[in-house]
Amino acid sequence: MLIHRINKSVRIVFIAVALLFPTYSFCWGVIGHRVVAQIAQDHLTRKAKKELKTLLGRQKLAEWANWPDFIKSDTTETWKHTSKWHYVNLPGNLSKEEFITELKKLPGENLYTQILEMKKQVADHSLTLEQRKTALIFLVHLIGDLHQPLHVGREEDLGGNKIKVTWFDKPANLHSVWDDLLVNFQQYSYTEYSTILDITGKEQTKEWQDSPLEDWFYDSYLLANKIYALTPDGAKLSYRYNYIFKDDLDHQLVKGGLRLAHVLNEVLK
Numbered sequence: 001m002l003i004h005r006i007n008k009s010v011r012i013v014f015i016a017v018a019l020l021f022p023t024y025s026f027c028w029g030v031i032g033h034r035v036v037a038q039i040a041q042d043h044l045t046r047k048a049k050k051e052l053k054t055l056l057g058r059q060k061l062a063e064w065a066n067w068p069d070f071i072k073s074d075t076t077e078t079w080k081h082t083s084k085w086h087y088v089n090l091p092g093n094l095s096k097e098e099f100i101t102e103l104k105k106l107p108g109e110n111l112y113t114q115i116l117e118m119k120k121q122v123a124d125h126s127l128t129l130e131q132r133k134t135a136l137i138f139l140v141h142l143i144g145d146l147h148q149p150l151h152v153g154r155e156e157d158l159g160g161n162k163i164k165v166t167w168f169d170k171p172a173n174l175h176s177v178w179d180d181l182l183v184n185f186q187q188y189s190y191t192e193y194s195t196i197l198d199i200t201g202k203e204q205t206k207e208w209q210d211s212p213l214e215d216w217f218y219d220s221y222l223l224a225n226k227i228y229a230l231t232p233d234g235a236k237l238s239y240r241y242n243y244i245f246k247d248d249l250d251h252q253l254v255k256g257g258l259r260l261a262h263v264l265n266e267v268l269k
């Protein structure tokens, strides 16, 4: 009886704490980012590999891919300004022209402006090696985030963070399903997952890589619209959700990796 009562009060405390601090997530989880980074690493030109060695030594891109999330826990103000770099928010169901116009008009620093900025900084040899290394790490991370469709989501629900769902009966939000839960459900390590996905033919690779950056954003946005349409607030998600979205998820990860390679081959000179 006593144990029962203690358990009950502990539960109440947990619930109270959870209500006080709702946990929003804002990024592909660790595996998603590493898959994108590893696929990119395997598609670098010789020149890019050499330049990468100057910046990272023998460390792999996957090792650094999640660092821009880890620094959110830094208690100094050093990285606070980067918290808005991980996403853009736009209204739903815009035409492609409207979408690109709105994307370019977004105020302040965001995922779009900072991918452009980090590309510039990595290629800028007048900067210090340390500055270029930091820009490189952000570039790897942000191109990953760009391919998590809910990072090109809607303002009113914070990219799906406010849409409450259950994932195999456990409370979750839509954003976290796409950051982690659906990726983790595949039960691959990041090296297994990147190996499995990295089978794209030359023509398809070229098509994905050669389209402009704004089209990459629009791709993610279209998928976000589909996700919003098929995942209402309160949805109970499990096997069927994986069945519906598994191909979309895989495409986003492999597109992210191949496009990141393309960008790195361009700026690592």
Ligand SMILES: [Zn+2]
Residues within 6 Å of the ligand: 026, 027, 028, 068, 069, 086, 141, 145
């Ligand atoms: Zn992020």
